[in-house]
Amino acid sequence: MSRTLSAPVTVSFDYTRSVGPVLGRFLTGLRDGQFVGARLSDGRVVVPPPEFDPVTHRATADFVDVAETGTVTSWTWVSEPVAGQPFDRPFAFALVTLDGTDAPLLHAVDVASPDEISTGLKVRARWATERTGAITDVVFVPDTGTAAAAAPVAGEGEVTGIVTPVSLDYTYAASPEESAFFRGLAEGRLVAQRCPQCRKVYVPPRPACPVDGVPTVEEIELSDTGTVTTFCIVNVPFLGQKITPPYVSAYILLDGADIALQHLILDIPVEEIRMGLRVKAVWKPREEWGTTIENISHFAPTGDADADYDTYKHHL
Amino acid sequence: MRDVAVVGFAQRQMQDYDGSPTCAELLVPIFGECYEQTGWTKKDIGFWCSGSSDYLAGRSFSFVSAIDAIGVLPPVNESHVEMDAAWALYEAWLKIQTGEVDTALVFGFGKASAGVLRRTLSLQLDPYTLTPLWPDTVSIAALQARLGIDGGAWDEAAMAEVVNRSLTDAEKNEYAVRAGGSSVKELLARPMFADPLRKHDAAPVTDGAAAIVLAAGDRAREVRERPAWITGLSHFTDGLHLGTRDLTRAESASRAAAAVGGLDGVEIAELHAPFSHQELILRHDLGLADDARINPSGGPLAGNPMFTGGAIRIGEAARRIWDGTADKVLGHATSGPALQQNLVCVMETVSEGMGI
Numbered sequence: 027m028s029r030t031l032s033a034p035v036t037v038s039f040d041y042t043r044s045v046g047p048v049l050g051r052f053l054t055g056l057r058d059g060q061f062v063g064a065r066l067s068d069g070r071v072v073v074p075p076p077e078f079d080p081v082t083h084r085a086t087a088d089f090v091d092v093a094e095t096g097t098v099t100s101w102t103w104v105s106e107p108v109a110g111q112p113f114d115r116p117f118a119f120a121l122v123t124l125d126g127t128d129a130p131l132l133h134a135v136d137v138a139s140p141d142e143i144s145t146g147l148k149v150r151a152r153w154a155t156e157r158t159g160a161i162t163d164v165v166f167v168p169d170t171g172t173a174a175a176a177a178p179v180a181g182e183g184e185v186t187g188i189v190t191p192v193s194l195d196y197t198y199a200a201s202p203e204e205s206a207f208f209r210g211l212a213e214g215r216l217v218a219q220r221c222p223q224c225r226k227v228y229v230p231p232r233p234a235c236p237v238d239g240v241p242t243v244e245e246i247e248l249s250d251t252g253t254v255t256t257f258c259i260v261n262v263p264f265l266g267q268k269i270t271p272p273y274v275s276a277y278i279l280l281d282g283a284d285i286a287l288q289h290l291i292l293d294i295p296v297e298e299i300r301m302g303l304r305v306k307a308v309w310k311p312r313e314e315w316g317t318t319i320e321n322i323s324h325f326a327p328t329g330d331a332d333a334d335y336d337t338y339k340h341h342l
Numbered sequence: 343m344r345d346v347a348v349v350g351f352a353q354r355q356m357q358d359y360d361g362s363p364t365c366a367e368l369l370v371p372i373f374g375e376c377y378e379q380t381g382w383t384k385k386d387i388g389f390w391c392s393g394s395s396d397y398l399a400g401r402s403f404s405f406v407s408a409i410d411a412i413g414v415l416p417p418v419n420e421s422h423v424e425m426d427a428a429w430a431l432y433e434a435w436l437k438i439q440t441g442e443v444d445t446a447l448v449f450g451f452g453k454a455s456a457g458v459l460r461r462t463l464s465l466q467l468d469p470y471t472l473t474p475l476w477p478d479t480v481s482i483a484a485l486q487a488r489l490g491i492d493g494g495a496w497d498e499a500a501m502a503e504v505v506n507r508s509l510t511d512a513e514k515n516e517y518a519v520r521a522g523g524s525s526v527k528e529l530l531a532r533p534m535f536a537d538p539l540r541k542h543d544a545a546p547v548t549d550g551a552a553a554i555v556l557a558a559g560d561r562a563r564e565v566r567e568r569p570a571w572i573t574g575l576s577h578f579t580d581g582l583h584l585g586t587r588d589l590t591r592a593e594s595a596s597r598a599a600a601a602v603g604g605l606d607g608v609e610i611a612e613l614h615a616p617f618s619h620q621e622l623i624l625r626h627d628l629g630l631a632d633d634a635r636i637n638p639s640g641g642p643l644a645g646n647p648m649f650t651g652g653a654i655r656i657g658e659a660a661r662r663i664w665d666g667t668a669d670k671v672l673g674h675a676t677s678g679p680a681l682q683q684n685l686v687c688v689m690e691t692v693s694e695g696m697g698i
Contacts, residue, residue, distance in 0.1 A: 066586075080586055104481055
């Protein structure tokens, strides 16, 4: 058994970005099958155009249409591509200096092996059939001397924004202390740890006591009853919601713990939820248990009298 | 200027850390070592500053969770940078210069193995014209390496010499995740990974954490007989656009070295060059003497935990002052693609004549 539990997790978000007048000009050009560069204060023509001049810091204003042919000034072979790159098979990344420009552009060159690319190789743009005004609208191929059919203009007006999806895959590990908590849940137990210095009991246990900065090594088991210390009535629907609103999300101070645990309170009309309410875990059928807090379906009122405020006032 | 010295240093480096992405449980013993070295408790630390990034392991607000390892009741004076902890050290040094505090503990952590590091780092590029192509860090470094090879600034044999020296030195470093020298000939016989780079030309993906203790004046003298006095500290950055930079140079490194009055007399330099050819660029552009000893720890090619690799260079260099190996050392840190940002930290046995 490994020391910690882990699981795959993917974090993804489609960033919607406004592009402004300079990058908008460049991206509009890509959509229309035309590289647009800028002349800088030092006389150099560069693609993509920087928004501000690197020397004078003035906004870029002198735009120049440049050729779709150029020269490889450096290259590397991507032997093991990663997700999102222009090709999912080995390919070349290169610095390509377009004819009429003075600085290179980083982009992909579609060749089958590293033998087919070298510094000094002449390359030509290969435009995507459907273009949106993004750097991914184009790749480079070795220049055979014949231009591909002129790419038709793909849209009208200026490109004012782009969507750049970002998706990252991780192996997410729980700390050893959290792993003990989740393994306990798989056996129907609530495992906490006590700080050797301040004696506070943390559930789930943490890698270190946040008060004292020392490992909370002493393991203790808590009962599955506790007191609602604070709560929120969820009225707003959201993506991925599993329960129909309104419902209650609450902090539950398990008996013997010093830190409240967040969970659902069901089996009670939402207007009757209150601080001090005594609740007990409602476990799912044992055959559904895993190393997860979801083994507890929710908490439900015990029917006992409410807890005195003094019993939980230091845990709010 | 107040005299500030590096007086404590602790680190962990490993290939696959099996703990949490916040590394809090890894930081506890590291802080413990710093307390042991200084004889202090957390109450003696006037300021805490960390370096990390949530992108590395996909855990939001990991730097907030990480301060569990400090113990923060009563609250502590704390800050964070989304950069290598070497830049957290810069912030802490400034904090001490303000006179508000006399001591600081700087730390960094990162679990790069949780994701695909070379891909994750595409997110530090221009989000409009580069990130959508996901140019991985190794590919960008390879483009840089070939520019230098084609231009005659270095060759593959010189790169292999850097690797061989690093991995030979790493045999004596208990924290190295890659070690074992061979020969230039043997290294050059290995297959290409990102032509012209072989796998050994790139720092290994490394998890880890590190901490450095700074102290001013007498607080430093009470800890060590030979505190590593910071006599020069500076950092600069080059532009965002790879195309408009001369990638065979590290202009920001030259500017940082010039800002501290040059690096004459540096006997030992710990250079944060995550790729072999980048060490060659740095040696030249920092203006290091030919006989300066480079990366006796084995350097980043032997282990390079993201967000602490630079701080570890400062800690490793400081150790050489403490133990009497050298009287003037350099710790260097880099961040960003292809040596975009560079920080130099010069440390000496004497604090007079600060070059700042």
